[in-house]
Amino acid sequence: MLTVSSLGGLAWFVLSLYFGKGASDHEESPVWDETLTEGEHPAPMWWFWTILAALVFSVIYLMLYPGLGSSAGLLEWSQGHDIERSQARYEEHFAGRRSAVLDASFPALHADEQAMASARRVFREHCAACHGRDAEGQASVFPNLTDAIWQWGGETAQIEQSIVAGRVAVMPGWADAVGDTGVDQITAHVQSMAGIGAANAQGAELFLMYCAACHGPEGKGNALLGAPDLTDRVWHYGSGSAELRHSIGVGRQGEMPAFGERLDAVQVRLLVAWLTRANP
CATH class of the missing domain: 1.10.760.10 (Cytochrome c-like domain)
Incomplete structure (x- = not known):
């Protein structure tokens, strides 16, 4: 309704401007500063024909393609159908190659x-x-x-x-459970399992209590839980002491979409x- 009204209003305005009553009547223009007068020439006719051609094109387009409410147009074209046809052509052309890959x-x-x-x-x-x-x-x-x-x-x-x-991985933080000293001890133990630094007996006990359920008593990890191997020196968030303390004390959350x-x-x-x- 809005589209039809807009087109009708534009057509009425253009026709009345060029062919309406008084379109060719001109009032005498006042003169300023002896020679300065207001222009009174109408818009050139080629403007009219250009606007009329655009209006005709718009009407034909709206008859052929979607644009008037729920009307699908005489050609019944839609972007969805176009995509479906393209997909069908793609499947037909590459079906053999795709099957070979699978x-x-x-x-x-x-x-x-x-x-x-x-x-x-x-x-x-x-x-x-x-x-x-x-x-x-x-x-x-x-x-x-x-x-x-x-x-x-x-x-x-x-x-x-x-x-x-x-995948969704969650490493809980243990600072509230073991305190800052406990985090330092577990950090030292984890580093020792990878051959970095000396062993830490207190850290080993805390590791068995809080970490072994996921990472295993020897820190070899568990792929079913997404718990990484801690003995290979490949630590996801960094191998420095500060990064390990953060992982152990605060925890980590990671997501693979x-x-x-x-x-x-x-x-x-x-x-x-x-x-x-x-x-x-």
Whole structure:
């Protein structure tokens, strides 16, 4: 209704301006400063024809395409249908190649340079913002994906699960339970398990009491819980004493978002293949 009213009002205004009563009548203009007068020439006719052509085009467009309320237009075009047709053409053109990727083994995909190039593009578009362009991690927050250390397990099925469903990791803070001294003692013990510094007996006792349930009595971690191995010197948030104290005393929270609704099965498989080859 608003569109039709606007077009009608514009048409009435233009027609009345050029052809209405008094359109050709001109009153005598006052004169200022002996020679200065008010202009009285009407707008040129080519303006009229331009506006009229635009109005006609608008009416034809609204008849053919959506624009008048719920009307789909004579062509019944919609962006959704256009996307569906494009998707259908894509599926028809690449169906064979996509099936080949889904059926191929991971070693075969590792050896397929074209597939790996496609996987690299998928990674850089969806994953590089956090993990870096070369998957080496960044900011002591996002993990390095080029080594053999995977917090939630490095098997292909586990990596696929991380990509599709995401992960949520929670490391509780223990400062309220053990105090600042206890945090220092656990920090020393964790460092000693990785071969850094001397052993700390009090820290070992506190570790067994508060930390072993997730990380294991020897600190080897548990991929099912997302509890990392503490003996490999690869600490997610940094290996310095201050970073470890913060992790133990205050805790950490990390989340890997789920990409199951953003990536299809082929893209996920390509990513898993790219991340599990020798040097992604």
